[in-house]
Amino acid sequence: MTENTTSNPSDFIRDIIDDDLKTNKNDGKVATRFPPEPNGYIHIGHAKSVCLNFGIARQYQGTCNLRLDDTDPAGESMEYVESIINDIRWLGFDWEDRLFYASDYFEKLYQFAVELIKSGNAYVCSLSPDEIREYRGTFTEPGKESPYRNRSVEENLDLFQRMRAGEFADGAHVLRARIDMASPNIVMRDPIIYRIKREPHYRTGNKWVIYPMYDFAHCLSDALEGIVYSICTLEFENNRPLYDWIVEKLITGLRPRQIEFARLNLSYTVLSKRRLIELVEKKYVHGWDDPRMPTVSGMRRRGYTPEAIKNFCAQIGVAKNDNLIDVALLEYCVREDLNENAPRAMCVLRPLRVIIDNYPENQVEYFECANHPQKPDMGMREVPFSRELYIERDDFMEAPPKKYHRLGPGREVRLRNAYVIKFESMVKDAKTGEVTELHCTYDPQTRNAPPADGRKVPGVIHWVSAQHCAPAEIRLYDRLFGIEDPGSEEDFLHYLNPHSLETLTTCYAEQSLKNAKPGSQFQFERLGYFCTDARDSTAEKPVFNRVVPLRDSWAKIAGNDKK
């Protein structure tokens, strides 16, 4: 595992870079960029791209720019820009002074467009949107040339200037690249490169009423920034000829190269921006940072760590195969990191009162408990013990099966870090028959020691002292969807997991958890990893999010027995 973090990753993109370096193709320059559109929060799929682009820059001592690709004012906002900046920083990447906005290039891009018109490579088309679609043809039939395709350079220049000046309504004209209406690649059939859109831009306000299209803006932004490797996802493969066409027409010297890789798909969730927005807007989740969301802000609030996310991105690799990564791998990475770094504590989720009949009424003892069983340097804490305790309801069974080694009639169990107790009797609710209270006795010899007579007590359960513990709220999160690949379903909302959030309001946390720092993670022993909710947790009532449960081999045994 240590080898993993020290050795450099390798993939087909890094192979290309290695080759370029070997042949000195770009004077040894390595420059990448991460170019999100600020119209939503970034998610684990973006994190893959962030790790790739920034990771390459780091590995080759190159640079990686952060560029907001904000060429369509609809839906873009500063709130999204801020969230993106915040999220990438949190992941641990730095673009130094290279924060750019495509909108900062609007004037330059306009001049590039003028240049394209002058060289006869672009024209103003006045077909309606419907007509443009019709003229485009289909997969099997070539398109038809627009009647406006042969306008003079002067007319095109005049029209384009007037488009900019705001003389025309939205949709009245567009600027198109003059390529080939018969191209088998539909992208190349005179693609639109500028459209009129009377929509205020979150950065340029009302300065512009024409906006460049992605295909035009992106490649030129790359070129302007001196990007060498323009890494994007597979669905842009069809656009690469256009990328190259534009760059070839307008850029001399070093030209950026587009390389495509397969975007991440994660099981039991969706990663398309459209669907994520829908979940937020229709309130199926409580915002972009809902801990069930695969967004970076959601995972942060859930308690995932940057290290876990980055390690996950390293594990999944980079290739061109469509993929659906098992979310279990992400959870593995989270556990791996938290097992190493999260201090342990005890917390009872579904309490059952236990009275130790032979323990003195007003006595309190403090047990020194290790914050981490394998890491003494993480220190100790004192945990109070008294006559009345709470244990987990699951840790008692009235009629336990043989393999169950917790508490039951006639059985003994070890209280974690404390005494061995023995079941004596139970109290039931007269009406419901539910067990409401247990009476036990403790063996005073078993403090920090095995039973004196050598008998074995296989079970160990967690507990809290009733008079010392802190009432807490705990939110148990489960996968957002009930099926592996909801993203492939048109009506994906039908597959939402109705139990993706379970809120427990009568939990009891050990005393030390009262001062838990917001956003900090713990392992609640025998249960899982939990994170103090950064938003809702208070000193009076701490709120914990379950990051991920511990692996539970008992659940498997119990589950098999039922079958």
Place this chain on the structure above:
RNA sequence: UGGGGAAUCGUUCAAUGGUAGGACAACGGACUCUGACUCCGUUUAUAUAGGUUCGAAUCCUGUUUCCCCAGCCA
């Protein structure tokens, strides 16, 4: 249907003409004051049919399957 991509254990990534390997998952077992962690072990793969070659996951030919493209989104 035209064009562009991709096919290797259940999932994913490697193997760049020379022993098909890793991780996750699954399944056994050991250990254990967390049924955690850790450790040990096991199962399972080159889409398909031909060809070239001493030797093919890799090269060639055909076939099949999957993904992307007909936004004035990115």
